[in-house]
Amino acid sequence: MAFMTPSSTVRVDEIERFNRLAATWWDRTGPMRPLHVVNDLRLGYVLEQIAQRFGRPVGALRGLRVADVGCGAGLVCEPLAARGATVVGIDAAANSIAAARLHSGAAGLQIDYRLGEPEAALHDGELFDVLLLLEVVEHVDDMAVFVRDAAAHLASGGLLLASTINRTLRSYLTAIVGAERVFRVLPRGTHQWAQFVRPDELGRAAAACGLVAGDQRGMAYLPAVHRAWWTRGLSVNYIASFHKPEATAP
Numbered sequence: 001m002a003f004m005t006p007s008s009t010v011r012v013d014e015i016e017r018f019n020r021l022a023a024t025w026w027d028r029t030g031p032m033r034p035l036h037v038v039n040d041l042r043l044g045y046v047l048e049q050i051a052q053r054f055g056r057p058v059g060a061l062r063g064l065r066v067a068d069v070g071c072g073a074g075l076v077c078e079p080l081a082a083r084g085a086t087v088v089g090i091d092a093a094a095n096s097i098a099a100a101r102l103h104s105g106a107a108g109l110q111i112d113y114r115l116g117e118p119e120a121a122l123h124d125g126e127l128f129d130v131l132l133l134l135e136v137v138e139h140v141d142d143m144a145v146f147v148r149d150a151a152a153h154l155a156s157g158g159l160l161l162a163s164t165i166n167r168t169l170r171s172y173l174t175a176i177v178g179a180e181r182v183f184r185v186l187p188r189g190t191h192q193w194a195q196f197v198r199p200d201e202l203g204r205a206a207a208a209c210g211l212v213a214g215d216q217r218g219m220a221y222l223p224a225v226h227r228a229w230w231t232r233g234l235s236v237n238y239i240a241s242f243h244k245p246e247a248t249a250p
């Protein structure tokens with residue numbers, strides 16, 4: 001594929017895996033079930049953070065430009081578009097983008113889905129008020145480059161939200177042993193522990209792009225009962241918020 005340049009953030013094995021799963025994205029009882037459960041929780045957080053950053057009522061998104069980078073089949077793009085945001089969803093897996101287009105079309109939503117990694121799929125000079133990197137940085141080849149390529153498209157004053165999995169013993173036991181091997185709610189090989197991202201690593205990648213760190217929140221997911229909830233600690237799943245300071249007049 002043309003976008004897989006030597007500096008690509010794409011891991012071909014990951015994209016092939018997501019391509020194979022594409023038909024199951026919107027099946028709440030299939031292999032994407034954990035993502036649906038986590039999404040029910042994290043969507044509220046996304047809406048809250050947007051409301052705080054832009055001084056709006058929660059869920060009032062009209063006029064905001066949002067890019068969901070690594071959007072899969074659009075679990076987040078759709079509810080944001082339905083609330084009035086102008087949404088661009090990008091993903092390197094062609095089958096996921098096809099599934100996303102099909103589903104949003106059936107729902108009557110206008111979402112600009114694009115195939116590729118951020119560097120190629122976002123246009124020069126294209127800026128967004130909100131950038132979402134949700135459960136994606138642990139699947140890319142170079143997390144810092146991926147964050148940099150996406151953050152280059154954040155407007156001044158804009159919000160970047162990233163959710164991922166911390167690289168701890170606990171995350172190995174729960175996200176890999178528990179979810180993939182014991183409860184088998186995720187296909188084996190969904191996650192590579194070495195690819196998980198510690199909050200300080202994510203923070204450094206964001207700071208290198210001039211972003212300022214804000215709120216951080218932990219999430220827990222219990223595969224046995226398919227429930228997710230917020231936690232104080234960040235030892236497994238977490239979501240972090242950053243913003244780009246307003247440009248100051250010279």
Ligand SMILES: C[S@@+](CC[C@H](N)C(=O)[O-])C[C@H]1O[C@@H](n2cnc3c(N)ncnc32)[C@H](O)[C@@H]1O
Binds near residue numbers: 072075076117135146
């Ligand atoms: C775990 S899924 C998360 C999907 C979505 N963000 C969500 O949370 O519902 C990760 C997605 O990232 C995509 N992805 C992985 N590497 C990518 C890259 N370098 N550029 C763009 N998309 C990528 C995969 O194809 C997959 O759809």
